[in-house]
Amino acid sequence: MALLDKFETAAAIRDQLQLGGHDPTQVMMEQIISPTEGIVEGRHTILAGTNNYLGLTFDPACIEAGRQAIETQGTGTTGSRMANGSFAQHAALERELADFFDVDYGMVFSTGYGANLGILTALLKPGDAVLLDADAHASLYDGCQMSGADIFRFRHNDVDALGKRLQRLGERAGDCLIVTEGLYSVMGDCAPLQEIVALKKEFGALLLVDEAHSLGVYGDQGRGVAEAQGVLHEVDFFVGTFSKSLGAMGGFCASRHRQLELVRYVSRPFIFTASSSPSIIASTREALRQIRTRPELRETLWRNARRLYAGFKSEGFEVGPEISPVVAVRLGAKEVALPFWNRLLEKGIYTNLMVPPASPDQHSYIRCSVSAAHSEQQVEAIIEAFSSLRELL
C-alpha cells in the first residue's frame, strides 16, 4: 500500500482545486468551434487561455496541408526515426526551421517537452555547469536535472545575479550553458537577452533560448525575442514548440553549431520517441510559411494584446510588467483566485489559473493568452467579465 499512499497528497490537491466547483486542471472542451471559441458545460465559451497566439489551428491552408499528408503518407510513422527511418517531410521541416533562424542546423522532436529534455540531456553531462533562470519552464528544469549537470539558478531576469554566478564559476564559466526563455509564459515578460548575450560573450559561455511562447509573436519576421532584441545571431541554441503559434504539436532545436547533427545519435528522448505524424509535420510547415508571409497576423495579435492589457489596467487590475500576448492578472490569495476563475468560466471565459507553488511567486494569478483570432468583441467581453467580478476581490 505504501507505494500508492503518495497519491493521497495528489488527492488533497485535487480536492482543494475542486472547492470552487470546477477543477481548473480538468476542463472539458465539449466542442471546439474556432481558435477562440468552444463549448464548455454546454455553454458557448471564449477561449482566452490556449496559447493559440496566431489562431492558425483552423487556418484552411494548414488544415488542407494536414489532410493531404494523411491521404498521401498515412496517419502515423509507427516508430522512431532511428528505427523506422525519417519521412522526407521531417527533414524538410528541419531545413526550413534552420533557414528561419538563419542557422545551418535544425532538429525536430515530437513534443516541446521532449525537445528540451532531448537537447539538454545531450548538451550536458555530469560535471558540467548550467545556469538556469529561476522561472524557467518545467521542461528546462527536468532536462537539466536528467542530464546530471550541476544546476545553478539565478533570480528571474536578474542579469547581475547571472553575472555574479558566472564570476563564481571561475574557469568553468567558459564551458557552461546559460538557459533562459524568450517570453516567460506566466507573467508575460521577456528575458533581457541583450544583456545576457553580453555576459555570455564576456565569459565565453553558451546560450540556449526557449522561444516556445515567442515564436511567431516577437521580431519583424516572427523569429522570437532574440530577433526582436537584435541578438538572433548570438544565440547558440534555439528551442521551441509547434503547439502554440504553429498550432500543432512537436518541438525543435535550431543551432549554428554543427554538433546539433550529432545530437541525433546521443539524445535518448529523441531516439526512443516515435516521430511526429505526417499531418502534424505538414500543418506545421504550412504554419511556419504563414508566420513568414503574413505579418498582419502579428499586428492583429499585438493590437488585441494592447487592448486587453490596457482594459485590465483601466479596470484597476494588477497586470504583468509589460504588454505581451500573455496577460496575467494578480489576484493574491488562492482563496480569491479560485472562485474568481470559476465565475469567469461560468460566464463563458476560459482562462488559466496559476496558484503557488506553480506560480512564479507567492501570489495567485489568472493568466490570459491573446490570439490574433480574437475579435474586438471577444476581447471586450473578456475585460467585461473580469470587471463584473471585481466584488470577489
Place this chain on the structure above:
Amino acid sequence: MNTRHDELETKIGKLLASYLESSNHPELERHGEINGATNLVSDFTLDSFQVMEFMMELEESFDIMIDMNSLSNTHTVADLARFVQQELAGPAE
C-alpha cells in the same frame, strides 16, 4: 559540533526567520522555535518554490552557489549549516 557550525546554524536560523517574515508565511509566529533540528518542509511547510527561494537567499548571504542536485539529503537547518560550511571551505583537494 564546532563553533563555526553553531554560528552557521544560528545565522541560517535568522535568515529563515527573516524569509518567513518577508514572504508573510503563515507559520511566521513560530520563528522562535527555529533550531538546528528544524526541518524546512515538515516543520515550516515550505513548498518547493519557497525552498528554492530560500536557497537563493542563502547563496546571496554566504556568497556561495548551491547546485540544485546537491540538496537531496539536506532537510534541516543543521544539514544546511554543514552544506554551507563545506562550500565556504572550497572543494576538497
